[in-house]
Each structure stands twice: as C-alpha cells, then as structure tokens.
Amino acid sequence: MEKALAVFQSIATELLADEKANPVVDFIPADQLFDRLDLSLIDQPIDDATHLQKLKELVMATPRTATNAFFNQLYGGRNEKAVLGELLAVLLNNSMYTFKAAGAQVGVEKIVLRKVCEIIGWDENADGTFATGGSMTNFMSMLMARDAFNSKIRFEGVQQKMTVYTSIESHYSIPKNASFAGIGRNNVRYIPVNKVGEMNPSDLDKAIAQDIADGFHPVMVNATAGTTVLGAFDNVEEISAVCKKHDVWMHVDGAYCGSVIFSEKYKHHLKGLENVDSFSFNAHKMIGTPLTCSLIVVKDKKHLRDSFANEAEYLFQTDEDDFNPGKTSLQCGRRNDALKFWTLWKSVGTKGLEKIVDHQFDLADTARDYVRNHPDYQLYSFDDSIAVCFKYKNIPSQELCTKLYEKAELMVSFGSFQEDEFVRFVTINAQNSHDDILLFFKRLEEFVHFNYKVSVKYPFKLIQ
Numbered sequence: 504m505e506k507a508l509a510v511f512q513s514i515a516t517e518l519l520a521d522e523k524a525n526p527v528v529d530f531i532p533a534d535q536l537f538d539r540l541d542l543s544l545i546d547q548p549i550d551d552a553t554h555l556q557k558l559k560e561l562v563m564a565t566p567r568t569a570t571n572a573f574f575n576q577l578y579g580g581r582n583e584k585a586v587l588g589e590l591l592a593v594l595l596n597n598s599m600y601t602f603k604a605a606g607a608q609v610g611v612e613k614i615v616l617r618k619v620c621e622i623i624g625w626d627e628n629a630d631g632t633f634a635t636g637g638s639m640t641n642f643m644s645m646l647m648a649r650d651a652f653n654s655k656i657r658f659e660g661v662q663q664k665m666t667v668y669t670s671i672e673s674h675y676s677i678p679k680n681a682s683f684a685g686i687g688r689n690n691v692r693y694i695p696v697n698k699v700g701e702m703n704p705s706d707l708d709k710a711i712a713q714d715i716a717d718g719f720h721p722v723m724v725n726a727t728a729g730t731t732v733l734g735a736f737d738n739v740e741e742i743s744a745v746c747k748k749h750d751v752w753m754h755v756d757g758a759y760c761g762s763v764i765f766s767e768k769y770k771h772h773l774k775g776l777e778n779v780d781s782f783s784f785n786a787h788k789m790i791g792t793p794l795t796c797s798l799i800v801v802k803d804k805k806h807l808r809d810s811f812a813n814e815a816e817y818l819f820q821t822d823e824d825d826f827n828p829g830k831t832s833l834q835c836g837r838r839n840d841a842l843k844f845w846t847l848w849k850s851v852g853t854k855g856l857e858k859i860v861d862h863q864f865d866l867a868d869t870a871r872d873y874v875r876n877h878p879d880y881q882l883y884s885f886d887d888s889i890a891v892c893f894k895y896k897n898i899p900s901q902e903l904c905t906k907l908y909e910k911a912e913l914m915v916s917f918g919s920f921q922e923d924e925f926v927r928f929v930t931i932n933a934q935n936s937h938d939d940i941l942l943f944f945k946r947l948e949e950f951v952h953f954n955y956k957v958s959v960k961y962p963f964k965l966i967q
C-alpha cells in the first residue's frame with residue numbers, strides 16, 4: 504500500500520503543477536479518444552513503470568475541474584480539508600449500512616445530519632441520510648411523499664392517479680423520479696414562473712385544485728432553492744402555505760443553493776424552511792466537497808423508516824436501529840460521503856461554511872457589476888444569485904462556449920430562460936478570488952477579439 508500511496512503522491516504533484524500552467528486541458532474530440540490515449544485492456548499484466556506512465560497520461564488528459572478556468576457546471580474547486588476527508592474515507596472503506604461495519608463513522612454521519620436539522624430549526628424527531636446525489640435525494644423525497652399519502656403502495660403497488668408539482672425551471676430529475684416512483688412523467692405538473700424564474704404560488708394553488716376536481720391525488724410539491732439555470736429561489740413560505748391548505752408533502756430541492764442555510768446573510772432565501780417536510784442539498788456544490796455529498800433531511804424521521812426500512816437478518820445483526828443507517832437508505836452498501844463534509848466542517852466551523860457561501864455571492868456581485876458596466880455585455884440574470892447569465896457582443900452563446908472549450912481557453916456553459924439563450928457563468932468555486940472572476944472576462948474578451956474579428960455585428964440592448 505505504501506508504494507501505491509507514493510505513486511499517488513507523485514501523480515498528484517505533477518497534476519497540481521501542470522494545472523497552474525494549463526488550467527484547461529487540451530480538447531480531445533470523443534471520436535479520437537481511443538486513438539489518442541491508450542485505454543486498452545489486455546490479457547497480460549504490464550510492468551509498474553509502464554502502468555505509472557499510462558496513469559499519468561490519463562490524468563493529464565482529463566478535464567480539470569478545480570482551476571480558475573472551470574465554470575462549467577454547478578461545482579468546482581478543490582477544498583483541501585474536504586479532499587483529505589475523502590481520501591481517508593477511501594482508505595478506510597467502510598460501508599455505511601451498519602454500526603458493526605462503520606462504527607465511529609456512523610457517528611460522523613449522524614452528527615452532520617443532526618447539525619443540519621438543528622440549523623433548520625428541527626428537533627430530535629428530525630433525521631436524514633446521504634444518497635449518491637441530488638437526483639437520488641429528490642427521489643427519496645418523492646417516495647416518502649407517495650408513501651405518506653398511502654402507506655399501502657409499498658406493498659400493493661400504485662393504484663391511484665397521483666400528481667406532483669414543480670416549476671418549469673426545476674431540475675430534470677423530478678420527471679425522471681416520477682417515472683421511477685410509479686407516478687408517471689405525464690403526471691408531473693410544471694408550474695409557471697415569474698420574470699425572475701420563481702414558481703408562482705397562485706398558479707400552483709390553481710393547478711392542485713384543478714387536479715383534485717379531476718380526480719387526481721396530489722402527493723408532492725417540489726420547490727427549488729437555486730434553479731439550474733438562473734439560480735432562482737422559489738418562495739418556500741408561500742408554497743408551503745399552499746401545501747398545507749391541500750395537505751400535500753413539500754420538498755425543497757436545494758441541490759444547487761440549499762447551502763445558504765449556513766449563511767446569516769442569505770438564509771432568508773429559504774425563509775419558512777422549518778415548515779417543509781423534506782429538504783435536500785449537495786455539499787459537493789456550494790460547500791465545495793468532492794463529489795458526491797448529497798444530504799436529505801426530513802422533519803419527521805418516521806417517514807425515512809416507513810419508506811426505506813427492510814428487515815434483513817443477515818445484515819442487521821447488532822445495535823439499535825438508530826445506529827444502523829442502512830435502515831433508512833436507498834442503498835445497501837453505501838460509501839462514506841459524510842466524512843469529507845465533517846472533516847471540512849470540523850476544521851472551519853459553521854462560521855467557515857458561512858464564509859464559503861457568502862464569498863460565492865460576493866464573487867457573483869463582482870461578475871454582475873462587470874457585466875453591467877461594460878456595454879458589450881447584456882445581463883440576463885438577477886441579483887442574489889450565483890449564476891451570472893450574459894451575452895457578449897450578441898455572439899450566439901452555444902457557439903461561443905463550444906469554441907472556448909475546443910480551444911482550451913475556458914470551461915463555461917450556456918443556458919436559456921424563456922426566449923433567451925446566454926452564457927451561464929457560475930461563481931460556485933469559493934477558492935476563486937475577485938481577480939479570477941475579472942480574469943475570466945479578460946480571457947473571454949481576448950478570445951473573441953482574436954477569433955471573431957469582423958464577423959460579428961451587434962445591436963445590443965441592456966436590460967437593466
């Protein structure tokens with residue numbers, strides 16, 4: 504093992520040095536991948552020196568997600584304390600189903616979940632678990648909502664026509680999960696949003712009432728804390744009043760920006776969260792732990808057990824159920840995703856998590872100010888969001904993002920809202936400085952200057 508760790512150290516050192524010089528890796532088209540890299544698997548072993556060389560080639564050719572040129576999707580950076588926890592979790596390799604197999608690590612998981620419940624304002628009756636990502640924690644919430652509506656479904660299967668509600672701007676896991684849960688994609692109602700991308704509670708109320716009149720059973724409303732494109736926050740307080748009125752389970756999908764619970768300054772975006780039934784967030788997004796670290800918490804832990812407990816004598820042989828987290832899990836064997844979060848949290852304290860969150864909003868302010876003050880840009884997103892959506896010189900955004908990627912300049916993606924398509928720049932990497940944000944715009948402008956020249960005409964308009 505020592506030898507493998509030394510190899511790891513040598514690859515890591517080389518990678519970290521190279522990332523400084525080359526923040527974006529050279530583009531390899533998918534159809535050339537197997538020609539450019541030796542990924543082949545053969546019958547005979549190879550010697551260690553060749554093996555190391557092959558590993559290095561692979562690592563050096565892999566997209567870099569921790570540099571100041573990666574703004575592609577909703578994560579980024581490399582938090583050293585969290586990485587340390589993750590490496591230790593790999594070394595320890597506990598499976599989180601039983602106290603017998605995971606011991607002290609069960610305590611780590613429990614304390615993280617307990618602290619999150621406390622921060623929300625929930626008592627001892629609340630609990631939670633970890634799953635493999637936000638799609639899966641959303642899935643767990645839908646299953647609990649379904650079973651809370653009718654506890655027989657677990658045994659008899661789906662026999663009633665159920666509906667779920669989410670905004671048109673919400674994540675695609677909602678319809679996917681509706682199909683897994685036996686509710687059906689066609690029974691997902693997409694509620695319109697206002698001009699800043701937040702679900703309209705009165706439209707929600709009407710849609711639920713209409714479905715009830717039509718003989719459907721509304722089982723869940725999903726509100727989003729940080730919509731995928733604009734980073735908008737649905738109004739939890741108003742939506743929860745509608746849910747209460749119709750007696751429907753309310754989940755908040757905070758995969759992207761739910762971590763605002765750690766910030767005094769920004770937690771108002773989730774005002775009323777203590778009234779919802781379940782809440783999920785990805786620490787691998789705003790908090791910056793390695794993938795994946797996705798938590799779901801429920802106000803009443805009974806629902807976790809009702810939907811996910813199964814007796815299994817061969818597995819659950821000792822200890823109280825409370826210390827056998829396999830009884831509230833979607834999985835059987837499960838990675839220890841809590842340790843990286845705990846390692847970071849232990850180091851920086853809750854105040855440190857708050858700083859991580861606040862810094863991302865500060866970086867977004869810097870980016871928005873820049874876009875607003877430069878007439879070649881047009882802004883499409885709104886204040887209090889870590890997504891800064893813009894167009895530059897009216898260049899088609901999809902084409903611009905693809906060219907930046909192919910020429911290994913910047914990793915950034917595009918998105919759309921209603922009629923508009925734009926570059927979606929996310930300030931989710933808390934390790935970036937304000938200068939890194941300005942450097943992004945400089946790189947973009949230089950790239951356009953050298954690659955677009957005369958071809959672009961733009962009558963642009965400023966919207967704010």
Ligand SMILES: *Cc1c(COP(=O)(O)O)cnc(C)c1O
Pocket residue numbers: 577635636637638639641673674676727728729730731756757758759785795797
């Ligand atoms: C990222 C995201 C998800 C999905 O989370 P994964 O961990 O990628 O499965 C769900 N909802 C929202 C709002 C997200 O931003």
